[in-house]
Amino acid sequence: MNSLSFHEALETIGRSLIFPRQEKILLRNDLAWHFVRLSTAVRDFTIEFSISRFDPEDIRSVRNLIQSVIRTLLAIDPDTTLFDINAVNVEQESLATDQNQRRRGQKKEEQLGTPQEILGLVARLLANPANALVQAMIACTTDCDNALIFLGGQHHSLRPSHTPQNLAVSLHALSMAMIAFDEADVVLMDESKLHPAASTFPEVISLFLFVHPLRQAADNVQALSSKILSMHQNRRCWTPQLPSYPWQKQLNRSNAQVRHDRGGLTAGFYFRTKTQLERTLGDLQSRPFVPSGRKDEASAPQGTSTQRSAQPNAKVLSKTSKTSDQKTIRHQVWELSHRMQGFEARFAFKVVLVTTLLSVPAWLEQSRQWWNDSEIWWTVVTVWLMTHPRVSGTFQDLAARLLCVALGAIWGGLAFAAGDGNPYVMAVFAAVFMIPMMHRYTQSAHPRSGLIGCISFTVVSLGAVTDENRHPISTIAWTRGLAFAVGILASILTNWVMWPFVARHELKKSLATMMLHLAILYRSVTSKYIYYNEEQAPSAEDIERSEMLEGRLREGFVRIRQLLELTRHEI
Numbered sequence: 001m002n003s004l005s006f007h008e009a010l011e012t013i014g015r016s017l018i019f020p021r022q023e024k025i026l027l028r029n030d031l032a033w034h035f036v037r038l039s040t041a042v043r044d045f046t047i048e049f050s051i052s053r054f055d056p057e058d059i060r061s062v063r064n065l066i067q068s069v070i071r072t073l074l075a076i077d078p079d080t081t082l083f084d085i086n087a088v089n090v091e092q093e094s095l096a097t098d099q100n101q102r103r104r105g106q107k108k109e110e111q112l113g114t115p116q117e118i119l120g121l122v123a124r125l126l127a128n129p130a131n132a133l134v135q136a137m138i139a140c141t142t143d144c145d146n147a148l149i150f151l152g153g154q155h156h157s158l159r160p161s162h163t164p165q166n167l168a169v170s171l172h173a174l175s176m177a178m179i180a181f182d183e184a185d186v187v188l189m190d191e192s193k194l195h196p197a198a199s200t201f202p203e204v205i206s207l208f209l210f211v212h213p214l215r216q217a218a219d220n221v222q223a224l225s226s227k228i229l230s231m232h233q234n235r236r237c238w239t240p241q242l243p244s245y246p247w248q249k250q251l252n253r254s255n256a257q258v259r260h261d262r263g264g265l266t267a268g269f270y271f272r273t274k275t276q277l278e279r280t281l282g283d284l285q286s287r288p289f290v291p292s293g294r295k296d297e298a299s300a301p302q303g304t305s306t307q308r309s310a311q312p313n314a315k316v317l318s319k320t321s322k323t324s325d326q327k328t329i330r331h332q333v334w335e336l337s338h339r340m341q342g343f344e345a346r347f348a349f350k351v352v353l354v355t356t357l358l359s360v361p362a363w364l365e366q367s368r369q370w371w372n373d374s375e376i377w378w379t380v381v382t383v384w385l386m387t388h389p390r391v392s393g394t395f396q397d398l399a400a401r402l403l404c405v406a407l408g409a410i411w412g413g414l415a416f417a418a419g420d421g422n423p424y425v426m427a428v429f430a431a432v433f434m435i436p437m438m439h440r441y442t443q444s445a446h447p448r449s450g451l452i453g454c455i456s457f458t459v460v461s462l463g464a465v466t467d468e469n470r471h472p473i474s475t476i477a478w479t480r481g482l483a484f485a486v487g488i489l490a491s492i493l494t495n496w497v498m499w500p501f502v503a504r505h506e507l508k509k510s511l512a513t514m515m516l517h518l519a520i521l522y523r524s525v526t527s528k529y530i531y532y533n534e535e536q537a538p539s540a541e542d543i544e545r546s547e548m549l550e551g552r553l554r555e556g557f558v559r560i561r562q563l564l565e566l567t568r569h570e571i
Contacts, residue, residue: 013070014142016078050240082122082130346499354383379486383490386491407456409478412457421464429461460480
């Protein structure tokens, strides 16, 4: 799972390193999706028992490095004119004269003043080094992909005729390309013909906005290649890996086999991501803003207005800290009542209500015998299995589940009737029916239909074998099948009527919330990275926290895009 996720992410990175090219929204969406998917793949690896060559810490490091590469690639404008041949040929004669004068140590009498001349100078100095840098990054990305595929043991299935290349050679070539690019950049910055007002031209700015993020991406690719090279050189044997994910977080997470239900993954991750974002940015928003003093007030003597103005801020900080640490009883009651309005309480109420109503015939004398003989209590079990805490279900889900129930009941009856209960005949029928149903349960986007089909076949076929009253097989098939069908109808109709999950409504709320989150992050970024005092420069911890916030915000946008896709299935 991890090597496949890394393989697809690195392939997308390789496609995004093709310059120049038109901006493609689908490619940017793929990069953002892989940014989020890598975290999910690493979480799945550390939450389960597995046998692998990968160490969990190495997997986390590779995940972070690939996300850093994706982060820098998303900041690059791919539609660049740096590699335009016409721009390279601009003012060739004057540039050749400029080189001869520079060798003699002569000063320039004129400076390039037009955007076309400056573009030609930048392209002449940086086009070839940047192209070599891009090619070296592509080679390193390909070799990293090959090394991870080899370590994951999937080189026979993914690339049967391809062996891992020498990643060390590609890494050395990337280092040489980075050195050549840096030397060309230094020559450009020291170029005397570069007009001081060159930074005011939009065309020149667009070139620098391409080459500088490209150089940052090269640093990240180099760090990624160094890490994977170390893993490949010190590769381990296949060893069992115990779960290393914190158990407090495991209680709120599920593995890939559980969450692949269509809609369940989107809705569950959407609410989890939304709650996490609101908690993180709520703490950031609640911090009081204490403006720093003026420079001329910094040298004021003690007892002046500067010292007096700091005292009210200290009082404000102490008051806010006390109120945040101490929660009143009224606030605790509000939190409890607000929690009772969440999806857990609503889901519990719906299940209890439907279960109670469907179990009424079991408590009545006139229907108790019929309830037990026909095993109508499978209706209640079906409600437990089919009711989803997040997703209401669609007509497509309803039709698929009813069809699988009917097929399971009919096929189970035929399995018993074909050999009069012969176990070998029933085993053959079970193999023919269970293989496609298990595939639907484990691999498709409608696993609940495959699950209920398997249960329906098992209950009908084995129920006929264990039936002491010797009812006809047709009676057993239609009574059990009808019980399953009633349970499916009750679960889906209840989800439609009582507190349904409507993606359109959640989409409106999420868009408004994300606008607020963007405003909070904009305020934080401008105050921390643009307007700050010299002694309050951003530290490595601040940068790491900002990258974490960016990752969560990017995941929030991915979940919103998935919500938008869910609206297609709504009536």
